[in-house]
Amino acid sequence: MKGNFMSYQFDHRQLADEMEIFFFDEEIGAGLPVWLPNGVAIRDQLENFIKELERRGGYQRVVSPHLGRQDLYEKSGHLSCFNENMYPPIHWPEEGQEEKKNYYLKPMNCPHHHKVFKALPRSYRHLPLRIAEYGQVYRYEPSGSLRGLSRVRGLCQNDAHIYIDPADSLKEILSVLALHEHCYKSLGLSGYRYRLSLRDKSRPNDFQGEDSKWIEAEEILRKALQEKNLNFFEAIGEAAFYGPKIDVQMKMGAGVEESIASVQLDFLSAERFDLSYSASSGDQIRPWIVHRAPLGSHERFVALLLEYFDGQLPGWLSPVQVMILPLSENEQEACRKIQDRFMHEGLRCRVDESQGSLSKRVLFAHRSRPFAKLVIGPKELGSGIFKLEFRDKKQDGDIESVIKIMKGACAAPA
Ligand SMILES: [Zn+2]
Known part of the structure; x- marks a missing residue:
């Protein structure tokens, strides 16, 4: 527990x-x-x-x-x-x-x-x-x-x-x-x-x-x-x-x-x-x-x-705050641009570059205990609506709202 x-x-x-x-x-x-x-x-x-x-x-x-x-x-x-x-x-x-x-x-x-x-x-x-x-x-x-x-x-x-x-x-x-x-x-x-x-x-x-x-x-x-x-x-x-x-x-x-x-x-x-x-x-x-x-x-x-915390560190301490998983290689480029946006906002973000099925890659991504995951495919890129998967809940919105949610969730205590 x-x-x-x-x-x-x-x-x-x-x-x-x-x-x-x-x-x-x-x-x-x-x-x-x-x-x-x-x-x-x-x-x-x-x-x-x-x-x-x-x-x-x-x-x-x-x-x-x-x-x-x-x-x-x-x-x-x-x-x-x-x-x-x-x-x-x-x-x-x-x-x-x-x-x-x-x-x-x-x-x-x-x-x-x-x-x-x-x-x-x-x-x-x-x-x-x-x-x-x-x-x-x-x-x-x-x-x-x-x-x-x-x-x-x-x-x-x-x-x-x-x-x-x-x-x-x-x-x-x-x-x-x-x-x-x-x-x-x-x-x-x-x-x-x-x-x-x-x-x-x-x-x-x-x-x-x-x-x-x-x-x-x-x-x-x-x-x-x-x-x-x-x-x-x-x-x-x-x-x-x-x-x-x-x-x-x-x-x-x-x-x-x-x-x-x-x-x-x-x-x-x-x-x-x-x-x-x-x-x-x-x-x-x-x-x-x-x-x-x-x-x-x-x-x-x-x-x-x-x-x-069994590696599940609070957001502000998580080494990887957002892990972006492109659905396929076709989305790699767009995902790197989204990563830049997160990084520019002071969030620690990584794009998964590994090969294989999504389920295998999700399992592997868990090794770094990201605070949140973002799977991005043609649907997300087309609609501009992204779904943040936290450890205990999901939240979606356009890129600006998703960044705002992350910044709030990863704020350090004062
Ligand atoms: Zn001393």
Whole structure:
């Protein structure tokens, strides 16, 4: 059943293969997906959607490089706490010179964003400072755990770091949770739950920072979840090494629950990176940092969407919004002209060029899960009346009305 996470059992790997979303290649490397045009259509739509919400929410966008020097990850704590998930360093043949230190592919965008905060003088007037980036990161996942797009070694995250006055933590977490809820509601997702991920006090080496700050930050997250009345449970030992977090848990097609997104409250990194802002009193204060990614990574999020909707994505996300099927070769030319009209109106349209009987071609066209089909023969071309076949209904009209119907049905949520 479409849209019900308890009963769907579809595998995004098969769907993505039929829909031409991505592929892997041994020579490129295990777990490093290459996105095809249909996959990029989905990514672009998701990015347009969230970037507009973030713009309205006061986020500012940055772009940072895919790698960083060893010193950066020593400072951030990644080399001591996240080393197992990092690609091995890029060594220089000779050592000694400053620029010839080891470089690492970035496993997270946080250290680069902390440098953005530090790059300019900051005062309380700049806060909350919301720095956003769809950032590409690399994580060396064990080969046995790789699964299609849901567990990969190269991923692009809907990332942002919010630098706040610690006193504003609850307020900012509430607004970040509201953004999460808005996204999932707009996407038609339900059946997920939140996980409050806490430290494990018996493993002090894995969770750094002062005891009192852990207690305070964990309580702020708990309070935010309660205040928003969200369905959540608590999990000891699932926190990040620099602070507690709230994870969004959604069931993938195989029934396995995955963390699709997270909100982290970080009281540690500002000290490590010596970040501060001047308060109204003139004092230098360490900000707290909220890490958040409502749409997680493109990789896992698209895997989830494919499995959740069994490939029948909503109109605005469908890589093929209209599939035109010419009744015979005689209509090919006219169909291509109609395709141009759709494309000109901003709709993603494809003309079926395959051979064989119409019924066979319709079956094959289903592989790309078009949002609507348009079969065009001499009758349609003669009368100028076209019939749109949606997944659950049919609607007809002249070309102008059909375009108008499609544009309405494929409008992205705001
Ligand atoms: Zn982060």
